[in-house]
Amino acid sequence: MSRPESTVTVNGSGKDINLLKHTWKAQWVTHPSASTLDYSVFLFRHVFTLKEKISEFIIFVSADNRYRLFVNGERVCYGPSIGDTAHQRYETLNIADKLNVGKNVIAAEVVNFGEYRSVSQVTYQTAFILQADRNLNLDINTGSADWKVIKNHAFSPVKITSEMMNAYYAAGPRDHVDDSKYPWGWNQLQFNDNHWLNPKSTTTEFAVGRGFLYGGAWHLVPRTIPFMEEKIERFPEIIRVSGIEKNDGFLNGKATIIPKNSKVKILIDQKYHTTGYPELTYSHGKNSELKITYAEALIKDVNPDKKVSDGNLNLVDLKGNRNEFEGKSIFGYYDIICPNGGKHRFYKPLSRRTYRFIELEITTKEEALILEDYHGVYTGYPFEEKAKVRTGDPSLTKIWDAAWRTLRNSADEMYYDSYYENLQYIGDTKIASLISIYVSGDDRLMRKAIQQFDDSRTSEGLTQSRYPSNIIQIIPPFSLIWVDMIYDYFMYRNNPEFLRQFIPGIKSIIDWFATRVDETGMLTNLKWWNFTDWTIDFPSGIPQGADDGYSANIALQFAKTLDHAQAVFRYFNLEHEVNSYQKLSKRIKKSVLERCFDTKKGLIAETPDKKEFSQHTNILGILTDTFKQDVQSDIMKKVLEDETLFQATIYFKFYLFRALQKVGLGDLYFDLLGSWKGMIDDGMTTYGETDINPRSECHAWSSSPNFDFLHTVAGIYPGEHSFKSVVIEPNLGQLTKLDVEFPHPQGMIIVRYSRNDNKINAEISTPEDLKGEFKWQGKSIPLVGGKQNIAL
Template structure:
């Protein structure tokens, strides 16, 4: 409460900031009236400048991108933040998605590099990072340390800054060394300490405060699959800019895990990977990671992806983990249906939200503003328009659109060498396609099973 002393031109500013949607002002006067000359808010946040355009003629698309960008802006200050109201802390699980939103929508990667460096500096004596940093309230989430390695790989693929990543590889090795201490003879993880958070899953048997089910013998497919995936992406970086012998070790460990996971968790009857050896619990999480880590490929991955969409007995991914679910579905060849998977975001809009809620239970969510839900601000460009990195440093560009029933769409996004623009227009069954790549950059265009080379500058196709 604020007590006015009756003089003119009094001012009040809070000592720190906090996000809000509405302000309720209650005034109690005594013998004299109180005059409020003005009341206003000041926006506080990192000065990102949006460098993208997405023109589909669809108002919902526009709304989703606006809400996602607003959420991303409000969750970025000196560092990324999980939310601008409660903790205001940089969590790795959130930051990986936030960093990709940054890389796809701006040409300013300073906050990404800052996040990667701070997390590297947060590593404890055992080798893993803290779950969130900077903060003096220590919390360890080992699975987030694995996502930090994934975040390193993202930056390596989208920015030509290999020396920066090379400097972080000792930290990556320490993280994986930590996990190796808890791998058994068959490679499977057991008794990993601290909070093994995967996702906020509502009312599903076996899920305990964000931790995926663990079997009677202490094993978890979600944990084993995430470690396998991390060995793979770490091996890619080590092969290119680190030590090839370390890469070989990682690939051997990944291959061992692949055999173990298939033996322990594959359910032949349901044609799914179970969460535990007992094979009585299943999740979108385990099966998404199975596709992303290459446990299944080709027609097998597409069949598994169909199960992800139809088998409702599986524990469902939250708005956060849908990033990984959608990546798996796209990798399996279902990307043309991407816009059909955005029901949770539409629910936010229908409830009048202006930022993305933290939880899938939108009406009961604690935080109304969590940028880990802003993944459409990545996928509208990477999946729908089809723009992705095809080599470390974004040195080559892959254009593989997933248009679904869209007949007219265009957009552009930043690239280290300039801008990438795409335009697709269908008239009378014929597609007019315009793709422009920045200077000194080549790529390839994938369209209905065919591959076309792309040169710097304008590329036109009539297909």
């Protein structure tokens, strides 16, 4: 199975750009009598006749909440690309190659998760829309008389709570499916839909592009990202069976029989962390029940008097080595299927699942159940791994591969933090987006994220901390990081018109912070959740002084953002703001040094009382040049060596490595990979949310080695904005050889290093028009486009 690229207009605008300027002919439709707000699965059908074969049959489609679209029984896409009702994405498809001369059927499964929806789901009501291109002389638009609809009563929600997961959970319900109520074959042409109903138009029946007239419930905008990659993943091994003899035939498309009147458990190990939509085909087994539980890791068995879901156990402490199974059980969210005895039934979850382990818990009654086939379908954003890093060290290859899997499993229609939440947080996304462009060269998901965070801004001027989201959460430092993301894009891509639209948002965020700088030159009276890092020394992740004022950490975060904003605004000739931000940044840095620098310790304290110190604040002191450059190297050594400092976790180590590289100590990078090596030693195949006993086994912010192997070790980074020139400044540590390929916007950069003591040879190939500079131990050599050899 592969993504339907051949049938999709990837840019989403399609051929009919007027869709964005005029009222659509199609109408938003829904079920005529069922609730449009509660949990429901609705099925839509339209049969039509095509008189002759044509090469283009363009349609535009969207839904609230989610849909799967079928043409003549074949699924062609799912969507919409996640957003909010003020930016309701629609997909553009050319379905000509799916159609036949004569009768055809277009069918859609539309899901409203209702009150159980994930926090990332922004909704108005159940609705579906499909419009044909205006050049087609065929009325297949929703709102026409020939569309049919029914409610699929087979589905009901399995409500998953934070208490059940023993951690904050926000990712929506799982599925309970009663096969006896399922209208099997509903999306096939031959299906009899005589008893189906005619849809009704919604209360805001017309559809419009965003910004046209006075709008409606949904403001339509085109999809801006490609469809997701989909590929079959076979389960390699059953690791435990009870109730029957081990038989893995169904994992390879061969039948496995579960006898009647049996209770069976089958524990499957995918061998690595993955995400997607597993597919199960089965027959018979009337009145049986099949529970499918998914987990990133197994949990050590505990005292049966203590339930793992009672909130009294710290499950992350019970994982141990992920490759060791004895004395462990599965614990996670689950689906329930109730077969009705029919043949060749098929189940695919309504939303994506994340797992390494899956357990099938089966109870049969009077009829045996036949498991015919079961496999995963990996589903994620179609990033291509264009960057290559070859060190000759297998342990470093493992670190790279696990980091890339972490990023891949955390990116779909948006960047996700974890399977517990499925939310796009700014702090996570900044790191994930840099990795995306460094390894794949693809910046489309980064652009979408930057835009969505701008869409999230509240009346106060701050962005929300995560978006899309139906629950407002504000983390003021994450608003600063959003501005930093814009600066990143400014440095790596040449797209001024894309950047220009965010100038008002940047101003509003900086103004919010600036009004809270008092006469001391430091921030005070901060509101909301000033999360910075999950280190245990920051209560709830909040640096000391952040809430009641005079936090050196938050002040320096603001100063860093002011410096980044200056660079962007200078490009757009906004000199008034540049001068204002420059003065404010200098004032803040001066105040932090005067009030928080401790002469005895030689470091910046968290607050003016100088009682507590962190790596974080002093890293920021280096990154903002609050410390003079001639002492930054010594400060960095203290940051690394002083164990009394509050320590940065795996998330904030991204910034630690930026400071390490900045002061010329990048050769120490490989010595500081203990967190990543420790997770691999624990049998993890992706990197977790925190360094030790992570809640989430796959967290995008911990995939930073993919960035640092290229940016820090290979030393490839922009020499000026828009990546118009390149700097190559390697920090090889103990490596004697390193081969790297890197996707620059103008073409591939290929570098081969060989090193002997303090001498280096570099074979460098860059795009013809790309100029730059090679740096090594205080020496500099100009780079010109093409190939050149350097020996120093």
